[in-house]
């Protein structure tokens with residue numbers, strides 16, 4: 001029998017594990033087998049021991065389904081007789097694991113392991129990333145007794161040796177075991193986890209397991225309860241622990257480490273002890289399974305695929321946190337708000353980020369979002385900051401969610417499940433509605449005009465409070481929640497540098513523009529004019545002018561026209577007087593206006609009030625409500641074909657009412673045919689009979705297309721007052737004027753429905769499609 005000379009090295013290379021597919025079956029593993037040691041052959045691949053063993057066998061791949069770890073294993077043979085040292089070097093550099101084979105009946109071959117092969121391999125590999133080695137004692141069929149005691153001292157000396165195994169190439173003994181150990185050494189290496197000299201886990205491993213403990217400690221009481229342990233077990237191993245097994249685990253820990261169990265749960269010390277026990281007993285695959293489920297790679301770093309899962313964001317779309325992610329972040333906040341005061345004090349905030357490799361939020365965050373009187377971030381502020389990160393830098397948001405273990409705790413496929421990619425803004429504009437929740441407002445103004453003050457006012461700080469903010473802690477952003485017609489939206493204000501020469505394209509990209517001037521500075525308005533004319537005069541972006549420091553003496557602005565005239569000419573809402581010099585929190589109305597303009601850019605001709613309290617707003621909310629839209633749609637379907645308005649009058653209503661001889665009552669009949677309910681009427685009155693019914697008839701005749709509207713014409717209730725206002729000649733004149741002014745400017749924007757805008761009357765009338773037929777503008781503007 002000719003034997004292959006040299007040693008056998010099983011090189012497992014290109015090991016690549018993704019966190020979205022962390023199980024070994026989905027891992028990619030190549031093993032290059034280099035066989036150069038006398039006494040070993042690749043017989044096991046053919047399961048026949050050849051009469052003549054060739055110097056070198058061709059490359060072979062063992063398919064995943066026949067390997068114990070279920071990974072494909074690529075094997076390359078190496079022959080000292082046929083190949084060069086360079087080729088050997090190349091194979092070693094590609095190797096993930098090397099099996100050094102010696103003959104158990106040949107002392108010299110074992111000596112060569114330490115005198116030649118291990119130094120040679122170590123010379124060619126980096127000290128910090130040693131390739132794991134397996135010692136393989138071949139030809140066990142030729143000896144009576146195991147020679148394991150001869151290799152134990154070698155194993156103790158070289159920590160890179162993962163394990164040793166005796167086998168027989170001739171009678172197939174322990175051959176598959178050898179491959180199992182080789183694969184295990186790659187998939188579950190001891191090296192990164194454990195330091196055999198110190199008999200303890202390495203610091204990186206302790207750090208990773210500590211983070212895992214903190215994430216799994218859902219109530220943050222520093223103890224893993226049975227429920228938390230079961231959750232952890234289910235997440236990592238897909239099934240909960242049996243109650244008895246749970247008790248046994250705690251018993252073992254308590255016996256060896258009394259501090260390891262507290263209040264019938266595992267402490268961090270106990271959790272770490274359990275893992276060092278696994279590793280010491282050769283069960284490090286258990287620890288690896290845990291580490292990998294929590295996103296770690298072979299170097300105990302969080303895997304890039306775990307932190308940055310693929311997320312496609314088409315142009316013109318934005319990114320927002322979805323509801324599930326908000327719930328998760330709420331649980332993170334609640335977990336760390338130990339004193340339950342609704343805010344995170346500095347030590348609570350630090351604890352939130354203990355699972356991060358660095359502190360992600362600087363002191364500027366406290367001036368970007370809402371805080372309490374102590375300057376501590378409130379729940380609203382906490383969520384707002386996450387909204388900001390998601391909007392401005394979604395990759396960073398994914399990374400942060402990864403550190404917090406979002407995909408694990410929320411049991412999601414990846415961190416990407418936390419993100420909603422919104423519909424394109426262009427489509428929103430065309431459809432005249434949006435599902436977006438976060439809107440960006442860029443704030444422009446000359447130096448000193450009050451931009452920073454405006455931003456700070458948005459998070460509730462008046463001038464006195466603002467004076468306490470240190471320059472180095474100032475922020476160019478402010479974000480807060482606002483209600484737009486009853487819906488919660490986040491408005492993100494961004495202060496843009498005053499130097500017009502440095503304006504970038506991204507500075508002009510937002511949902512609404514805020515132009516600030518200082519009423520006490522005569523030159524500041526001119527700056528707004530320049531920004532508007534240079535950047536926004538031809539754009540479709542809604543703009544709002546804010547007259548800051550309105551409490552100070554107003555100076556005449558150094559410009560040809562007044563701010564009000566300028567706004568009129570360019571169909572921008574009139575300047576909004578604003579001051580942060582208030583005793584209490586500055587007013588929020590202007591921010592609600594900005595958010596409304598951002599949410600409904602196509603509705604910019606409507607009344608600017610968005611206080612959500614006044615009659616107009618209450619009517620608006622009602623008219624925008626889903627119930628009303630559904631009813632309108634139904635009614636529309638019913639009566640679409642009919643054109644003449646009808647009114648049923650129940651005369652002699654002062655007399656005793658008799659049941660009408662008809663299948664249905666008058667009221668039911670009216671309801672079925674979408675006719676207003678019968679109007680009780682009597683002329684048997686002391687004074688002049690009531691005129692209400694005649695007003696109704698006149699109203700129906702005047703506005704026949706509005707017959708689906710509320711029939712109330714009392715002229716006293718909220719609806720009637722709004723109606724009167726909206727139907728008033730003044731308003732119509734203003735609307736007509738605005739229309740004339742802006743029609744040319746927005747013609748492209750409205751081009752899709754240009755036929756509806758061919759005359760001023762049709763501009764405000766209903767179109768023929770059912771959705772626009774019932775739109776609020778139709779209802780309000782006959």
Ligand SMILES: Nc1ncnc2c1ncn2[C@@H]1O[C@H](COP(=O)(O)OP(=O)(O)OP(=O)(O)O)[C@@H](O)[C@H]1O
Nearest residue numbers: 446447448449450451452453454498549579580581
């Ligand atoms: N109503 C007010 N009365 C008096 N002073 C005010 C008022 N509002 C703001 N200020 C002050 O005006 C100054 C300039 O305001 P602010 O820093 O907000 O302007 P800015 O536009 O951000 O300036 P820059 O572009 O230089 O950053 C600040 O000192 C601020 O305290």
